[in-house]
Amino acid sequence: MRFRFEAEQRQFEASLRDLLASADVPSVARAWASGDYASGRKLWQRLTELGVGELAEHPVELVIAFEELGRAAVPGPYVESVAVLPVLLPDRDGELMATVAAPPAVPFGCDAAAADAWYVLDGTTLHAATVEDEIASVDAARRLAVLRAGDVVASDVDAEAALDRGALATAAQLLGAGYGLLHRATEYAEARRQFGKPIGSFQAIKHQLADVYVGLELARPLLFGAALGLDGPTRSRDVSAAKVACTGAAYRAARAALQVHGAIGYTAEYDLALWLTKVRALVSAWGTQRFHRDRVLAAVRVG
Secondary structure, three states: OOOOOOHHHHHHHHHHHHHHHOOOHHHHHHHHHOOOOHHHHHHHHHHHHOOHHHOOOOHHHHHHHHHHHHHHOOOOOHHHHHHHHHHHOOOOOOOOOEEEEEOOOEOOEEOHHHOOEEEEEEOOEEEEEEEEEEEOOOOOOOOEEEEEEEEEEEOOOOHHHHHHHHHHHHHHHHHHHHHHHHHHHHHHHHHOEEOOEEHHHOHHHHHHHHHHHHHHHHHHHHHHHHHHOOOOOOHHHHHHHHHHHHHHHHHHHHHHHHHHHHHHHHOOOOOHHHHHHHHHHHOOOOOOHHHHHHHHHHHHHHO
């Protein structure tokens, strides 16, 4: 697929990347993991002022935004607030941080303690919800919660469209996190020296990082192809294919980054852990690999 960003889209991408680069996101993520949401809420406000909260009807820009959020390892229920709930509640306040569970594919709410509102999607009915219990995640900056459904907020909502947007945004986050891991591994390989040479000069390291780059670049057209076809007849198939590809590419990037860093990569205090654990948590978020492979297979059989 030949795809080229328009000038405004490139400017939006650059603005997001600059904002996140200046925000010290690793410190924000560590504070978020400790239960201190102040800096994360401040970053949320800055991003909504940039227009991130109003992207539900602009799939390409949505993917651009979530790729940058993943690249920087930004914490928070952005998928739920920005990609999913605007489909279910078109008139909701885009500046409110909210979370939603949609069992069985999405059994838990994300970051309920930081959210302003909570919802449960049951079939095509959306309920307001209360938080029953919190569950630890492999990503300390991504807390899960058991939500109990309450009053009906909306009926006959387009649940499948909401699920697809959640999966698409998660795929973009994963791809961005993969690029973030590749960048950090490349920087480390250029700085770390063995036998008097940067380890990045060794063929084994070069080939490993090159394979990661190729995998990410091959997944990216599927992601943007799904964004472009989000209103088309093959939406669910394309979104699931993108989620499978981006998950695989990001997971490969995480493994390679850990191997390049060696023992230091295993330490929770080292910033690499923020990306490693985020990828691990997002692998099954908004649909497992098996769920999305089954959807692709079903679509191919029908076709």
